[in-house]
Amino acid sequence: MKAYVYVSLKRSVLDPQGKTIQGALQKLGYHGLQDVRQGKFFELTLDGGLDKSQAESAVGRIAREVLTNPVIEEFRYSIEE
Amino acid sequence: MKAYVYVSLKRSVLDPQGKTIQGALQKLGYHGLQDVRQGKFFELTLDGGLDKSQAESAVGRIAREVLTNPVIEEFRYSIEE
Structure with a gap:
């Protein structure tokens, strides 16, 4: 099972990194962009032993407690069988 | 219209960064992870002037030519109205 956070x-x-990318793209001639924001994602491969609801709670906990800084960041996740 | 790359x-x-995260999670007591890989994503907000197929080609070009290093990286993108 795979989870994406x-x-x-x-x-x-x-998001200064996003703004920098937006400026660079504009200078390179790619127009039509109103905004660029950058984020990161994590692909977690889970053991087969977990069912979907266990996986959801484990991944939610990992995302909330470890992968995200709650002061400045937010997360979403999805699970694929 | 928004595009996600x-x-x-x-x-x-x-992916040493993913391996490091995997090791850290294990040490912190989160078990059941076979693999962790990290990536990045870009949220592009596009001007209203483009239709969906124009947006697809523009975003594909930006992803291929600027946001991805084709030697070591791959990309996928999706477009939401």
Whole structure:
């Protein structure tokens, strides 16, 4: 089973890396971009021993407690069998 | 319209950052993880002027030419209206 955790900066937090990419893309001639934000994701391969609800709670806990800084970041996750 | 570009290391490329996270999670008592890989994603907010197929080609071009290092990385993207 695979779980994907997506961590991004909260909307209210400035994302200078995204702004830099947006500026670079504009200079390179790619127009039509209103905003760019960057985040990170984690692909977790889980042991087969967990059922889906166990996996959900384990992944939620890992995402909340370890992978995300709750002061400035938010996360979402999805699980694929 | 929003586009999400997900960039990850190719399967054949070692991901030391993912391995470090996996080791740290194990030490912290989170078991049941076979593998962890880390990647990054970009959330692009596009101008309203593009239709979906134009957006697809623009985002594909940006992902291929700028956001991804084709030697070691691969990407996928999705577009949401």
